[in-house]
Amino acid sequence: xxxxxxxxxxxxxxxxxxxxxxxxxxxxxxxxxxxxxxxxxxxxxxxxxxxxxxxxxxxxxxxxxxxxxxxxxxxxxxxxxxxxxxxxxxxxxxxxxxxxxxxxxxxxxxxxxxxxxxxxxxxxxxxxxxxxxxxxxxxxxxxxxxxxxxxxxxxxxxxxxxxxxxxxxxxxxxxxxxxxxxxxxxxxxxxxxxxxxxxxxxxxxxxxxxxxxxxxxxxxxxxxxxxxxxxxxxxxxxxxxxxxxxxxxxxxxxxxxxxxxxxxxxxxxxxxxxxxxxxxxxxxxxxxxxxxxxxxxxxxxxxxxxxxxxxxxxxxxxxxxxxxxxxxxxxxxxxxxxx
Amino acid sequence: xxxxxxxxxxxxxxxxxxxxxxxxxxxxxxxxxxxxxxxxxxxxxxxxxxxxxxxxxxxxxxxxxxxxxxxxxxxxxxxxxxxxxxxxxxxxxxxxxxxxxxxxxxxxxxxxxxxxxxxxxxxxxxxxxxxxxxxxxxxxxxxxx
Numbered sequence: 001x002x003x004x005x006x007x008x009x010x011x012x013x014x015x016x017x018x019x020x021x022x023x024x025x026x027x028x029x030x031x032x033x034x035x036x037x038x039x040x041x042x043x044x045x046x047x048x049x050x051x052x053x054x055x056x057x058x059x060x061x062x063x064x065x066x067x068x069x070x071x072x073x074x075x076x077x078x079x080x081x082x083x084x085x086x087x088x089x090x091x092x093x094x095x096x097x098x099x100x101x102x103x104x105x106x107x108x109x110x111x112x113x114x115x116x117x118x119x120x121x122x123x124x125x126x127x128x129x130x131x132x133x134x135x136x137x138x139x140x141x142x143x144x145x146x147x148x149x150x151x152x153x154x155x156x157x158x159x160x161x162x163x164x165x166x167x168x169x170x171x172x173x174x175x176x177x178x179x180x181x182x183x184x185x186x187x188x189x190x191x192x193x194x195x196x197x198x199x200x201x202x203x204x205x206x207x208x209x210x211x212x213x214x215x216x217x218x219x220x221x222x223x224x225x226x227x228x229x230x231x232x233x234x235x236x237x238x239x240x241x242x243x244x245x246x247x248x249x250x251x252x253x254x255x256x257x258x259x260x261x262x263x264x265x266x267x268x269x270x271x272x273x274x275x276x277x278x279x280x281x282x283x284x285x286x287x288x289x290x291x292x293x294x295x296x297x298x299x300x301x302x303x304x305x306x307x308x309x310x311x312x313x314x315x316x317x318x319x320x321x322x323x324x325x326x327x328x329x330x331x332x333x334x335x336x337x338x339x
Numbered sequence: 340x341x342x343x344x345x346x347x348x349x350x351x352x353x354x355x356x357x358x359x360x361x362x363x364x365x366x367x368x369x370x371x372x373x374x375x376x377x378x379x380x381x382x383x384x385x386x387x388x389x390x391x392x393x394x395x396x397x398x399x400x401x402x403x404x405x406x407x408x409x410x411x412x413x414x415x416x417x418x419x420x421x422x423x424x425x426x427x428x429x430x431x432x433x434x435x436x437x438x439x440x441x442x443x444x445x446x447x448x449x450x451x452x453x454x455x456x457x458x459x460x461x462x463x464x465x466x467x468x469x470x471x472x473x474x475x476x477x478x479x480x481x482x483x484x
Binding site: 010085164 | 406463
């Protein structure tokens with residue numbers, strides 16, 4: 001069973017061919033970070049315009065690399081949300097037209113389901129049930145994945161996503177976009193114990209909160225430079241690295257601790273982590289360490305499969321197809337789409 | 340009208356009271372820096388339209404969070420928006436006015452499109468305190484807030 005996946009939920013246009021929900025035949029991701037870098041964020045108009053330019057070449061490359069004609073596909077799986085509405089529209093419209101013209105079935109996949117099932121693209125996938133932590137620029141949620149298509153949310157952020165905190169703090173520090181890799185790199189030169197930023201553990205729940213941390217960084221910068229507007233320009237590089245390291249430590253402390261609580265509370269010892277922040281070196285290291293202490297098994301896909309990609313959409317599309325959950329030409333994307 | 344909140348819970352209550360006074364077609368324009376409580380206030384406003392507290396989080400990533408209902412409720416966050424083209428491309432104008440209720444964070448980025456809005460300015464007054472100034476509510480509603 002060969003499925004073409006398409007994802008245009010955010011800044012990357014991606015297309016992939018995946019066999020039987022796990023073997024990647026091709027996976028093409030058009031990095032757009034070069035144009036977004038100067039804006040300090042994902043700018044929707046730019047993103048949608050780029051998606052229009054990229055969608056045909058990216059899909060063609062995915063099929064070519066797979067050595068497949070359109071008619072060789074069992075189905076097309078497209079991400080219909082959550083994400084930026086203008087960007088999602090391009091992927092959905094394209095996929096609908098493609099399926100209509102080639103006479104192949106279309107299935108709709110929630111972006112979050114794609115992330116949850118992304119570990120199945122690795123050589124050693126987890127077994128159900130497992131805990132899934134999705135941590136990215138748009139999401140920070142904990143799920144129990146009971147089976148393909150059966151997910152229970154047990155915690156989520158009440159305000160900002162962890163990756164969003166990274167991007168906002170990066171902007172406050174006058175650094176670039178995306179904030180995750182830049183702060184991760186700078187943190188290596190800083191002292192994580194130098195500034196005691198707050199950690200919102202929210203005892204008794206598996207929810208997250210990163211808004212207070214972002215505000216604490218802003219207030220710290222205000223007291224340091226006398227003005228947030230001047231931001232990091234007024235700070236010595238060593239202080240910037242210390243802020244990066246201390247901020248990163250606060251984020252990772254919370255993510256690791258709450259995942260540890262989830263393991264204990266749910267009695268599930270397999271944990272998958274995905275989303276852009278799962279590419280963070282410190283998070284990967286600390287999660288593996290925690291899992292070792294707890295006797296749990298951790299499944300983190302390779303970095304290109306943590307960040308947005310269409311292979312995970314194609315992988316998740318399989319069970320929709322086998323269950324006959326086919327999308328019609330009336331499929332509409334949604335910016336806000338709870339799983 | 341100027342109000343002072345002593346923390347997030349009170350800010351949310353003020354939002355709820357404001358939300359109860361809104362009607363279909365209203366747009367609330369929020370002004371204030373990072374961490375001034377805009378999303379917290381929005382959570383309160385949304386609650387007045389039957390939207391669960393849990394379902395309102397930062398909309399910086401998706402720009403527009405739509406909650407179908409009667410009236411439809413839009414939580415819009417323009418943090419990432421840079422110019423007119425972006426506003427157009429994100430579909431922000433389609434969400435304002437008509438039969439829906441919209442709350443717009445970083446409303447200064449709406450440019451000249453912020454006429455006929457209820458304006459709310461939020462300022463960090465140190466620690467958990469926030470100063471909230473509300474303009475544009477009907478006189479009668481204002482006395483009851």
